[in-house]
Amino acid sequence: xxxxxxxxxxxxMTAYLDHEMDEQESEAFEAMFADSPETQEExxxxxxxxxxxxxxxxxxxxxxxxxxxxxxxxxxxxxxxxVPVFITVSFQVLSVMVVLVIAAVYTMIHLDxxxxxxxxxxxxxxVEVDGDTExxxxxxxxxxxxxxxxxxxxx
Amino acid sequence: xxxxxxAAEDGDRGSASDEAGGVTIDAKTARRMEQDxxxxxxxxxxxxxxxxxxxxxxxxxxxxxxxxxxxxxxxRQEAEDLAQDVFLTVYKAIGSYRGEGRFYTxxxxxxxxxxxxxxxxxxxxxxxxxxxxxxxxxxxxPSREGGALHSLQSQVPGxxxxxxxxxxxxxxxxxxxxxxxxxxxxxVLRDIEGLPYADIMRITGLPxxxxxxxxxxxxxxxxxxxxxxxx
Numbered sequence: 001x002x003x004x005x006x007x008x009x010x011x012x013m014t015a016y017l018d019h020e021m022d023e024q025e026s027e028a029f030e031a032m033f034a035d036s037p038e039t040q041e042e043x044x045x046x047x048x049x050x051x052x053x054x055x056x057x058x059x060x061x062x063x064x065x066x067x068x069x070x071x072x073x074x075x076x077x078x079x080x081x082x083v084p085v086f087i088t089v090s091f092q093v094l095s096v097m098v099v100l101v102i103a104a105v106y107t108m109i110h111l112d113x114x115x116x117x118x119x120x121x122x123x124x125x126x127v128e129v130d131g132d133t134e135x136x137x138x139x140x141x142x143x144x145x146x147x148x149x150x151x152x153x154x155x
Numbered sequence: 156x157x158x159x160x161x162a163a164e165d166g167d168r169g170s171a172s173d174e175a176g177g178v179t180i181d182a183k184t185a186r187r188m189e190q191d192x193x194x195x196x197x198x199x200x201x202x203x204x205x206x207x208x209x210x211x212x213x214x215x216x217x218x219x220x221x222x223x224x225x226x227x228x229x230x231r232q233e234a235e236d237l238a239q240d241v242f243l244t245v246y247k248a249i250g251s252y253r254g255e256g257r258f259y260t261x262x263x264x265x266x267x268x269x270x271x272x273x274x275x276x277x278x279x280x281x282x283x284x285x286x287x288x289x290x291x292x293x294x295x296x297p298s299r300e301g302g303a304l305h306s307l308q309s310q311v312p313g314x315x316x317x318x319x320x321x322x323x324x325x326x327x328x329x330x331x332x333x334x335x336x337x338x339x340x341x342x343v344l345r346d347i348e349g350l351p352y353a354d355i356m357r358i359t360g361l362p363x364x365x366x367x368x369x370x371x372x373x374x375x376x377x378x379x380x381x382x383x384x385x386x
Contacts, residue, residue, distance in 0.1 A: 008364075010367065010368040010372065011364055011367040011368050013371050014367040014368070014371045014374075015367060017374075020352075042375075045378050045382075045385055046375070046378055048385050049374060049377055049381055049385070050346060050374065052323060052327055052381070052384075053327060053331075053342060053346045053347060053377070054347070056327060056347055059221060059222045059225045059226075060218050060221070060222075061217040061218050061220075061221035061235070061238060062235060065217045065221070066210055066213045066214055066217065068235075069239050069243065069246075072240075072243055073243055073246055076243065
Protein backbone atom coordinates (compact mmCIF):
# COMPACT_ATOMS: atom_id res chain seq x y z
CA UNK A 1 0.00 0.00 0.00
CA UNK A 2 2.71 2.45 1.09
CA UNK A 3 4.81 1.39 -1.90
CA UNK A 4 2.01 2.11 -4.35
CA UNK A 5 1.48 5.53 -2.76
CA UNK A 6 5.18 6.30 -3.19
CA UNK A 7 5.03 5.17 -6.80
CA UNK A 8 2.02 7.31 -7.44
CA UNK A 9 3.69 10.37 -5.85
CA UNK A 10 6.73 9.77 -8.05
CA UNK A 11 4.55 9.42 -11.13
CA UNK A 12 2.79 12.66 -10.28
CA MET A 13 6.10 14.45 -9.79
CA THR A 14 7.33 13.26 -13.19
CA ALA A 15 4.08 14.19 -14.88
CA TYR A 16 4.21 17.64 -13.28
CA LEU A 17 7.84 18.30 -14.28
CA ASP A 18 7.20 17.07 -17.82
CA HIS A 19 4.10 19.29 -18.22
CA GLU A 20 1.97 16.22 -18.71
CA MET A 21 -0.77 17.51 -16.41
CA ASP A 22 -3.60 19.75 -17.42
CA GLU A 23 -4.08 23.07 -15.63
CA GLN A 24 -6.42 21.68 -12.99
CA GLU A 25 -4.15 18.78 -12.13
CA SER A 26 -1.15 21.09 -11.94
CA GLU A 27 -2.95 23.44 -9.58
CA ALA A 28 -4.06 20.55 -7.38
CA PHE A 29 -0.51 19.21 -7.31
CA GLU A 30 0.94 22.63 -6.39
CA ALA A 31 -1.66 23.06 -3.65
CA MET A 32 -0.66 19.69 -2.19
CA PHE A 33 2.90 20.89 -1.68
CA ALA A 34 2.23 24.57 -1.07
CA ASP A 35 3.15 24.33 2.61
CA SER A 36 6.12 21.99 2.11
CA PRO A 37 9.30 24.00 1.47
CA GLU A 38 11.33 20.76 1.22
CA THR A 39 9.22 19.49 -1.66
CA GLN A 40 9.36 22.85 -3.38
CA GLU A 41 13.13 22.91 -3.03
CA GLU A 42 13.28 19.39 -4.42
CA UNK A 43 11.18 20.41 -7.39
CA UNK A 44 13.38 23.47 -8.03
CA UNK A 45 16.53 21.32 -7.93
CA UNK A 46 15.00 18.72 -10.24
CA UNK A 47 13.98 21.45 -12.69
CA UNK A 48 17.54 22.74 -12.68
CA UNK A 49 18.99 19.27 -13.34
CA UNK A 50 16.48 18.75 -16.14
CA UNK A 51 17.46 22.05 -17.69
CA UNK A 52 21.12 21.06 -17.59
CA UNK A 53 20.51 17.62 -19.05
CA UNK A 54 18.23 18.94 -21.77
CA UNK A 55 20.88 21.52 -22.63
CA UNK A 56 23.49 18.92 -23.51
CA UNK A 57 24.53 19.36 -27.13
CA UNK A 58 23.60 16.83 -29.78
CA UNK A 59 26.34 14.50 -30.91
CA UNK A 60 26.96 13.42 -34.47
CA UNK A 61 28.30 10.16 -35.82
CA UNK A 62 31.56 10.45 -37.80
CA UNK A 63 31.10 11.19 -41.52
CA UNK A 64 32.42 7.78 -42.60
CA UNK A 65 30.07 5.94 -40.26
CA UNK A 66 28.18 4.01 -42.94
CA UNK A 67 31.42 2.93 -44.63
CA UNK A 68 32.61 1.47 -41.34
CA UNK A 69 29.33 -0.37 -40.77
CA UNK A 70 29.47 -1.78 -44.31
CA UNK A 71 33.07 -2.85 -43.78
CA UNK A 72 32.17 -4.58 -40.53
CA UNK A 73 29.31 -6.45 -42.19
CA UNK A 74 31.52 -7.58 -45.06
CA UNK A 75 34.19 -8.77 -42.62
CA UNK A 76 31.67 -10.70 -40.53
CA UNK A 77 30.16 -12.28 -43.61
CA UNK A 78 33.57 -13.37 -44.86
CA UNK A 79 34.40 -14.82 -41.45
CA UNK A 80 31.14 -16.70 -41.46
CA UNK A 81 31.88 -17.99 -44.95
CA UNK A 82 28.97 -16.22 -46.62
CA VAL A 83 29.32 -14.43 -49.89
CA PRO A 84 28.92 -10.72 -49.28
CA VAL A 85 26.22 -9.98 -51.80
CA PHE A 86 24.26 -7.39 -49.92
CA ILE A 87 26.57 -4.54 -49.17
CA THR A 88 27.58 -2.15 -51.90
CA VAL A 89 31.11 -2.51 -53.16
CA SER A 90 32.71 0.62 -51.83
CA PHE A 91 33.59 3.48 -54.08
CA GLN A 92 37.31 2.81 -53.76
CA VAL A 93 37.01 -0.82 -54.84
CA LEU A 94 34.86 0.21 -57.78
CA SER A 95 37.39 2.85 -58.79
CA VAL A 96 40.22 0.31 -58.75
CA MET A 97 38.16 -2.08 -60.87
CA VAL A 98 37.35 0.64 -63.41
CA VAL A 99 41.04 1.62 -63.63
CA LEU A 100 42.03 -2.02 -64.16
CA VAL A 101 39.45 -2.48 -66.94
CA ILE A 102 40.63 0.72 -68.69
CA ALA A 103 44.25 -0.43 -68.37
CA ALA A 104 43.40 -3.84 -69.83
CA VAL A 105 41.49 -2.34 -72.79
CA TYR A 106 44.28 0.16 -73.43
CA THR A 107 46.91 -2.60 -73.37
CA MET A 108 44.93 -4.72 -75.81
CA ILE A 109 44.51 -1.83 -78.25
CA HIS A 110 48.17 -0.95 -77.90
CA LEU A 111 49.22 -4.56 -78.54
CA ASP A 112 47.15 -4.65 -81.71
CA UNK A 113 48.98 -1.59 -82.99
CA UNK A 114 52.42 -2.88 -81.94
CA UNK A 115 54.12 -4.47 -85.00
CA UNK A 116 56.41 -6.57 -82.84
CA UNK A 117 53.41 -7.99 -81.10
CA UNK A 118 51.80 -8.74 -84.47
CA UNK A 119 54.95 -10.53 -85.52
CA UNK A 120 54.93 -12.54 -82.34
CA UNK A 121 51.67 -13.98 -83.51
CA UNK A 122 53.11 -14.75 -86.98
CA UNK A 123 54.94 -18.13 -86.98
CA UNK A 124 56.70 -17.29 -90.26
CA UNK A 125 58.54 -14.48 -88.52
CA UNK A 126 60.30 -16.88 -86.22
CA VAL A 127 63.87 -17.36 -87.43
CA GLU A 128 66.34 -19.88 -86.20
CA VAL A 129 69.45 -18.17 -84.90
CA ASP A 130 72.15 -20.43 -83.60
CA GLY A 131 69.70 -23.03 -82.49
CA ASP A 132 67.56 -20.49 -80.64
CA THR A 133 64.33 -19.18 -82.02
CA GLU A 134 64.47 -15.43 -82.42
CA UNK A 135 61.56 -13.35 -83.53
CA UNK A 136 62.29 -10.77 -86.18
CA UNK A 137 59.99 -8.53 -88.10
CA UNK A 138 59.74 -8.72 -91.87
CA UNK A 139 60.30 -5.02 -92.18
CA UNK A 140 63.02 -5.14 -89.58
CA UNK A 141 64.75 -8.00 -91.42
CA UNK A 142 64.62 -6.16 -94.71
CA UNK A 143 65.81 -2.92 -93.24
CA UNK A 144 68.57 -4.49 -91.25
CA UNK A 145 71.89 -4.49 -93.08
CA UNK A 146 73.22 -7.19 -90.78
CA UNK A 147 70.69 -9.68 -92.08
CA UNK A 148 68.85 -12.30 -90.07
CA UNK A 149 71.48 -12.52 -87.37
CA UNK A 150 70.94 -8.96 -86.20
CA UNK A 151 68.34 -8.42 -83.50
CA UNK A 152 64.98 -7.22 -84.65
CA UNK A 153 64.06 -3.65 -84.27
CA UNK A 154 60.58 -3.40 -83.02
CA UNK A 155 59.91 0.07 -84.37
CA UNK B 156 -10.09 11.23 -34.75
CA UNK B 157 -7.69 13.88 -33.62
CA UNK B 158 -4.06 12.94 -33.65
CA UNK B 159 -3.34 16.18 -31.82
CA UNK B 160 -4.59 14.45 -28.69
CA UNK B 161 -2.14 11.62 -29.18
CA ALA B 162 0.63 14.12 -29.66
CA ALA B 163 -0.25 15.85 -26.39
CA GLU B 164 -0.26 12.46 -24.69
CA ASP B 165 3.16 11.85 -26.16
CA GLY B 166 4.44 15.03 -24.69
CA ASP B 167 4.67 17.10 -27.86
CA ARG B 168 4.46 20.71 -26.95
CA GLY B 169 4.50 24.01 -28.72
CA SER B 170 4.35 22.74 -32.29
CA ALA B 171 2.46 24.54 -35.01
CA SER B 172 -0.88 23.12 -36.10
CA ASP B 173 -2.73 23.03 -39.36
CA GLU B 174 -6.20 21.79 -40.05
CA ALA B 175 -7.24 19.62 -42.97
CA GLY B 176 -10.71 18.18 -43.35
CA GLY B 177 -11.54 18.57 -39.66
CA VAL B 178 -8.56 16.51 -38.54
CA THR B 179 -5.97 18.49 -36.68
CA ILE B 180 -2.43 17.23 -37.11
CA ASP B 181 0.37 19.23 -35.59
CA ALA B 182 3.53 19.71 -37.61
CA LYS B 183 5.61 17.41 -35.42
CA THR B 184 3.10 14.57 -35.68
CA ALA B 185 2.92 15.06 -39.44
CA ARG B 186 6.70 14.81 -39.69
CA ARG B 187 6.67 11.63 -37.60
CA MET B 188 3.99 10.06 -39.74
CA GLU B 189 6.00 10.87 -42.86
CA GLN B 190 9.14 9.39 -41.28
CA ASP B 191 7.24 6.24 -40.27
CA UNK B 192 5.93 5.86 -43.82
CA UNK B 193 9.45 6.22 -45.25
CA UNK B 194 10.83 3.75 -42.69
CA UNK B 195 8.20 1.17 -43.63
CA UNK B 196 9.17 1.42 -47.29
CA UNK B 197 12.88 1.20 -46.47
CA UNK B 198 12.38 -1.83 -44.23
CA UNK B 199 10.36 -3.58 -46.93
CA UNK B 200 13.11 -2.89 -49.47
CA UNK B 201 15.78 -4.00 -47.01
CA UNK B 202 13.99 -7.29 -46.43
CA UNK B 203 14.07 -7.80 -50.20
CA UNK B 204 17.83 -7.31 -50.13
CA UNK B 205 18.03 -3.73 -51.39
CA UNK B 206 21.44 -2.44 -50.39
CA UNK B 207 20.52 1.23 -50.86
CA UNK B 208 17.67 0.87 -48.37
CA UNK B 209 20.09 -0.23 -45.66
CA UNK B 210 22.37 2.67 -46.43
CA UNK B 211 19.44 5.09 -46.23
CA UNK B 212 18.31 3.65 -42.90
CA UNK B 213 21.80 3.94 -41.44
CA UNK B 214 22.19 7.49 -42.67
CA UNK B 215 18.77 8.45 -41.34
CA UNK B 216 19.39 7.13 -37.85
CA UNK B 217 23.16 7.11 -37.36
CA UNK B 218 23.28 10.38 -35.40
CA UNK B 219 20.41 9.44 -33.11
CA UNK B 220 21.79 5.97 -32.42
CA UNK B 221 25.30 7.32 -31.94
CA UNK B 222 23.93 10.01 -29.59
CA UNK B 223 22.03 7.47 -27.51
CA UNK B 224 25.02 5.14 -27.28
CA UNK B 225 27.46 7.95 -26.53
CA UNK B 226 25.32 9.25 -23.65
CA UNK B 227 24.96 5.71 -22.30
CA UNK B 228 28.64 4.80 -22.54
CA UNK B 229 30.34 8.19 -22.20
CA UNK B 230 33.26 7.34 -24.47
CA ARG B 231 33.35 8.38 -28.12
CA GLN B 232 35.55 5.53 -29.38
CA GLU B 233 33.55 2.87 -27.58
CA ALA B 234 30.29 4.53 -28.66
CA GLU B 235 31.29 4.49 -32.31
CA ASP B 236 32.13 0.80 -32.19
CA LEU B 237 28.90 0.03 -30.37
CA ALA B 238 26.72 2.09 -32.71
CA GLN B 239 28.21 0.16 -35.62
CA ASP B 240 27.30 -3.07 -33.82
CA VAL B 241 23.72 -1.83 -33.43
CA PHE B 242 23.36 -1.49 -37.21
CA LEU B 243 25.10 -4.81 -37.70
CA THR B 244 22.42 -6.39 -35.51
CA VAL B 245 19.70 -4.55 -37.42
CA TYR B 246 21.10 -5.89 -40.68
CA LYS B 247 21.20 -9.44 -39.35
CA ALA B 248 17.87 -9.36 -37.53
CA ILE B 249 15.71 -7.33 -39.90
CA GLY B 250 13.98 -10.54 -40.92
CA SER B 251 12.65 -10.94 -37.39
CA TYR B 252 11.22 -7.41 -37.32
CA ARG B 253 7.53 -7.89 -37.92
CA GLY B 254 6.76 -4.25 -38.60
CA GLU B 255 4.66 -3.82 -35.46
CA GLY B 256 4.97 -0.35 -34.00
CA ARG B 257 7.36 2.24 -35.25
CA PHE B 258 10.66 1.09 -36.74
CA TYR B 259 12.70 3.49 -34.67
CA THR B 260 11.39 2.07 -31.38
CA UNK B 261 12.63 -1.36 -32.50
CA UNK B 262 15.95 0.19 -33.49
CA UNK B 263 16.22 1.93 -30.11
CA UNK B 264 15.40 -1.32 -28.36
CA UNK B 265 18.26 -3.00 -30.19
CA UNK B 266 20.50 -0.04 -29.29
CA UNK B 267 19.57 -0.02 -25.60
CA UNK B 268 20.02 -3.79 -25.27
CA UNK B 269 23.39 -3.57 -27.01
CA UNK B 270 24.41 -0.80 -24.59
CA UNK B 271 23.27 -2.73 -21.52
CA UNK B 272 25.18 -5.82 -22.64
CA UNK B 273 28.32 -3.81 -23.29
CA UNK B 274 28.05 -2.03 -19.93
CA UNK B 275 27.80 -5.40 -18.18
CA UNK B 276 30.78 -6.67 -20.17
CA UNK B 277 32.82 -3.57 -19.42
CA UNK B 278 31.91 -3.74 -15.74
CA UNK B 279 33.22 -7.29 -15.68
CA UNK B 280 36.48 -6.07 -17.14
CA UNK B 281 36.58 -3.09 -14.72
CA UNK B 282 36.49 -0.69 -17.64
CA UNK B 283 36.75 2.84 -16.37
CA UNK B 284 34.36 4.97 -18.39
CA UNK B 285 36.38 7.88 -19.61
CA UNK B 286 34.18 10.86 -20.20
CA UNK B 287 35.44 12.62 -23.26
CA UNK B 288 33.56 15.83 -23.50
CA UNK B 289 36.76 17.84 -24.05
CA UNK B 290 37.17 16.65 -27.60
CA UNK B 291 33.60 17.49 -28.48
CA UNK B 292 34.09 20.58 -30.53
CA UNK B 293 31.10 22.57 -31.63
CA UNK B 294 31.65 21.27 -35.18
CA UNK B 295 31.16 17.73 -33.96
CA UNK B 296 28.26 18.67 -31.80
CA PRO B 297 25.90 20.99 -33.63
CA SER B 298 23.22 22.25 -31.35
CA ARG B 299 19.52 22.83 -31.62
CA GLU B 300 18.04 26.31 -31.95
CA GLY B 301 21.00 28.57 -31.65
CA GLY B 302 23.18 26.13 -29.76
CA ALA B 303 22.45 23.80 -26.92
CA LEU B 304 26.06 24.26 -25.91
CA HIS B 305 25.27 27.92 -25.71
CA SER B 306 22.19 27.19 -23.63
CA LEU B 307 24.34 25.37 -21.09
CA GLN B 308 26.87 28.17 -21.10
CA SER B 309 24.26 30.84 -20.79
CA GLN B 310 23.22 29.42 -17.47
CA VAL B 311 26.55 30.52 -16.10
CA PRO B 312 26.91 34.29 -16.20
CA GLY B 313 30.20 36.06 -16.75
CA UNK B 314 33.18 35.83 -19.09
CA UNK B 315 34.05 32.30 -17.97
CA UNK B 316 30.77 30.98 -19.34
CA UNK B 317 32.48 28.84 -21.95
CA UNK B 318 34.79 27.06 -19.51
CA UNK B 319 32.08 26.63 -16.91
CA UNK B 320 29.62 25.36 -19.50
CA UNK B 321 32.11 22.70 -20.56
CA UNK B 322 32.77 21.81 -16.93
CA UNK B 323 29.05 21.33 -16.41
CA UNK B 324 28.80 19.17 -19.52
CA UNK B 325 31.63 17.00 -18.29
CA UNK B 326 30.06 16.75 -14.87
CA UNK B 327 26.65 15.77 -16.23
CA UNK B 328 28.11 13.15 -18.56
CA UNK B 329 30.30 11.77 -15.77
CA UNK B 330 27.46 11.57 -13.25
CA UNK B 331 25.16 10.12 -15.86
CA UNK B 332 27.72 7.40 -16.52
CA UNK B 333 27.73 6.62 -12.79
CA UNK B 334 23.99 6.01 -12.63
CA UNK B 335 22.45 2.58 -12.70
CA UNK B 336 22.03 1.64 -16.39
CA UNK B 337 18.23 1.42 -16.18
CA UNK B 338 18.10 4.94 -14.75
CA UNK B 339 20.63 6.15 -17.26
CA UNK B 340 18.59 4.78 -20.15
CA UNK B 341 15.40 6.51 -19.01
CA UNK B 342 17.14 9.87 -18.61
CA VAL B 343 18.78 9.54 -22.02
CA LEU B 344 15.53 8.52 -23.74
CA ARG B 345 13.28 11.06 -22.08
CA ASP B 346 15.39 14.06 -21.08
CA ILE B 347 18.13 14.02 -23.70
CA GLU B 348 16.45 12.42 -26.70
CA GLY B 349 13.05 13.86 -25.79
CA LEU B 350 11.06 10.75 -26.68
CA PRO B 351 7.36 10.49 -25.83
CA TYR B 352 6.36 8.15 -23.01
CA ALA B 353 4.48 5.86 -25.40
CA ASP B 354 7.68 5.19 -27.34
CA ILE B 355 9.76 4.78 -24.18
CA MET B 356 7.27 2.14 -23.04
CA ARG B 357 7.72 0.26 -26.33
CA ILE B 358 11.51 0.51 -26.15
CA THR B 359 11.87 -0.56 -22.53
CA GLY B 360 8.85 -2.86 -22.34
CA LEU B 361 7.79 -1.14 -19.11
CA PRO B 362 4.27 0.06 -18.28
CA UNK B 363 3.60 3.82 -18.13
CA UNK B 364 3.49 4.04 -14.33
CA UNK B 365 6.82 2.22 -13.97
CA UNK B 366 8.44 4.45 -16.58
CA UNK B 367 7.33 7.56 -14.70
CA UNK B 368 8.26 6.38 -11.22
CA UNK B 369 11.64 5.04 -12.35
CA UNK B 370 12.31 8.21 -14.25
CA UNK B 371 11.64 10.18 -11.10
CA UNK B 372 14.09 8.04 -9.13
CA UNK B 373 16.65 8.43 -11.91
CA UNK B 374 16.30 12.20 -11.84
CA UNK B 375 16.58 12.30 -8.06
CA UNK B 376 19.71 10.13 -8.21
CA UNK B 377 21.26 12.45 -10.80
CA UNK B 378 20.25 15.49 -8.78
CA UNK B 379 21.99 14.08 -5.70
CA UNK B 380 25.15 13.53 -7.73
CA UNK B 381 24.96 16.99 -9.28
CA UNK B 382 24.29 18.73 -5.97
CA UNK B 383 27.62 20.55 -5.84
CA UNK B 384 26.99 22.08 -9.27
CA UNK B 385 23.50 23.35 -8.55
CA UNK B 386 23.01 27.07 -7.76
